[in-house]
Amino acid sequence: MQAQHEIENAMPAASDKLNIESIRRDFPILNLKVHGRQLVYLDNAATTQKPQVVLDAIQRYYTEQNSNVHRGVHYLSQLATREYEGARVKIQRFINAAESHEVIFTHGATEGINLIASSYGRKFVHEGDEVIISAMEHHSNIVPWQMLCEQVGAKLRIIPINEKGELLIDDLEAMINARTRLIALVHLSNALGTINPVKRVIDIAHSHDVPVLLDGAQATSHLKIDVQELDCDFYVFSGHKVCGPTGIGVLYGKSQWLESMPPFMGGGDMISSVSFEKTTYNSLPYKFEAGTPNIEGAIGLGVALDYLTGIGIDRIAEYENELLDYATEVIGSIPGVKLIGTAREKSSVLSFTLENIHPHDIGTILDQEGIAIRAGHHCAQPVMKFFNVPATARASFSFYNTKQEIDTLAEGIQRVIEVFG
Numbered sequence: 001m002q003a004q005h006e007i008e009n010a011m012p013a014a015s016d017k018l019n020i021e022s023i024r025r026d027f028p029i030l031n032l033k034v035h036g037r038q039l040v041y042l043d044n045a046a047t048t049q050k051p052q053v054v055l056d057a058i059q060r061y062y063t064e065q066n067s068n069v070h071r072g073v074h075y076l077s078q079l080a081t082r083e084y085e086g087a088r089v090k091i092q093r094f095i096n097a098a099e100s101h102e103v104i105f106t107h108g109a110t111e112g113i114n115l116i117a118s119s120y121g122r123k124f125v126h127e128g129d130e131v132i133i134s135a136m137e138h139h140s141n142i143v144p145w146q147m148l149c150e151q152v153g154a155k156l157r158i159i160p161i162n163e164k165g166e167l168l169i170d171d172l173e174a175m176i177n178a179r180t181r182l183i184a185l186v187h188l189s190n191a192l193g194t195i196n197p198v199k200r201v202i203d204i205a206h207s208h209d210v211p212v213l214l215d216g217a218q219a220t221s222h223l224k225i226d227v228q229e230l231d232c233d234f235y236v237f238s239g240h241k242v243c244g245p246t247g248i249g250v251l252y253g254k255s256q257w258l259e260s261m262p263p264f265m266g267g268g269d270m271i272s273s274v275s276f277e278k279t280t281y282n283s284l285p286y287k288f289e290a291g292t293p294n295i296e297g298a299i300g301l302g303v304a305l306d307y308l309t310g311i312g313i314d315r316i317a318e319y320e321n322e323l324l325d326y327a328t329e330v331i332g333s334i335p336g337v338k339l340i341g342t343a344r345e346k347s348s349v350l351s352f353t354l355e356n357i358h359p360h361d362i363g364t365i366l367d368q369e370g371i372a373i374r375a376g377h378h379c380a381q382p383v384m385k386f387f388n389v390p391a392t393a394r395a396s397f398s399f400y401n402t403k404q405e406i407d408t409l410a411e412g413i414q415r416v417i418e419v420f421g
């Protein structure tokens with residue numbers, strides 16, 4: 001069944017604006033009341049809500065298609081395999097990968113980065129080598145590299161940021177040397193909302209023959225991703241942040257890298273033949289997909305990406321920029337509010353502090369008003385340290401949010417100030 005808005009939005013409209021009311025009807029959870037108040041869900045950087053078409057796809061999988069993949073001659077196994085592999089092709093098209101076998105299913109961005117750190121790391125990173133990340137990374141793109149560097153005796157180098165939360169890209173050229181083995185960089189920061197100049201980073205890196213991994217956990221739901229145009233070597237994202245299910249994610253890798261890397265985990269499906277003397281590995285993408293995969297997650301993710309494509313990522317980005325501009329003005333002008341992260345290129349994230357009020361108190365009072373934001377370090381403790389704050393309050397937007405909800409947030413913040421002022 002096609003979502004109503006897909007049909008409406010597919011038709012040429014007098015204005016190219018999104019029909020937000022129609023879109024909101026696709027997300028049953030948005031009708032929820034929390035503490036007797038209408039839910040205002042502004043924690044989309046943590047996870048997005050799911051449209052009915054995704055919920056239906058998961059239900060349909062378990063009621064009509066459930067079977068294991070790649071191993072049965074029977075009807076259901078062939079059907080589940082077709083659906084699972086069909087999802088891979090949908091993802092390939094969504095990120096414009098050259099080949100579907102360059103799309104590896106993982107259980108999220110975190111696993112994708114760990115896979116590269118473990119597999120690429122084992123093959124290509126040795127004692128004395130260097131890996132470059134940035135000062136605005138999520139812990140998922142710090143800790144795996146620290147673990148690798150510790151294990152092999154390599155060095156982690158950090159591209160600094162300025163007080164707006166922008167990458168000091170001019171420093172990068174001088175950081176790259178003959179021992180640099182990889183640059184791993186966030187595409188869109190979850191703590192600051194900064195969109196990094198990733199194409200420039202990739203061009204600089206490639207001029208030194210250094211590959212680049214992009215952490216697209218946030219970017220994939222807000223920006224059009226074209227891995228061939230970017231020419232990135234690896235790209236990771238999570239299904240649950242792009243209106244898909246939890247427990248499914250994607251690692252894109254250029255064939256030439258994936259072919260040259262050893263498997264990440266051993267087990268079923270990733271082998272070609274096994275004997276006690278010698279095991280040979282399966283071809284891509286299966287070499288990196290040991291064990292029974294998250295079949296309904298992959299199918300649900302494919303449907304979620306179809307849904308986003310139906311609306312149009314460019315239109316989503318345009319509307320979300322409008323929301324962020326509005327929120328920056330309305331929330332940023334409240335006395336006592338300090339915005340953390342004011343990069344020129346930003347999307348969908350508004351991190352802030354309130355003078356003399358702890359972000360957890362902000363989050364708790366807003367919750368009583370039915371408003372869901374995140375308060376904390378956002379798994380980016382080095383960012384908090386750089387801005388000299390223990391935590392921030394963070395409102396993060398999706399295309400189903402409205403300016404009215406931002407007004408409700410502003411009223412909630414006024415209430416916080418009244419309570420603690």
Ligand code: 7TS
Nearest residue numbers: 045046108109110138140190217218238
């Ligand atoms: N990288 C970035 C930039 C992220 O924002 C996140 C999750 C991850 C990696 C890890 O994604 P996962 O799906 O594997 O967990 N970020 C957040 C957040 O901002 N609030 O909750 C999770």
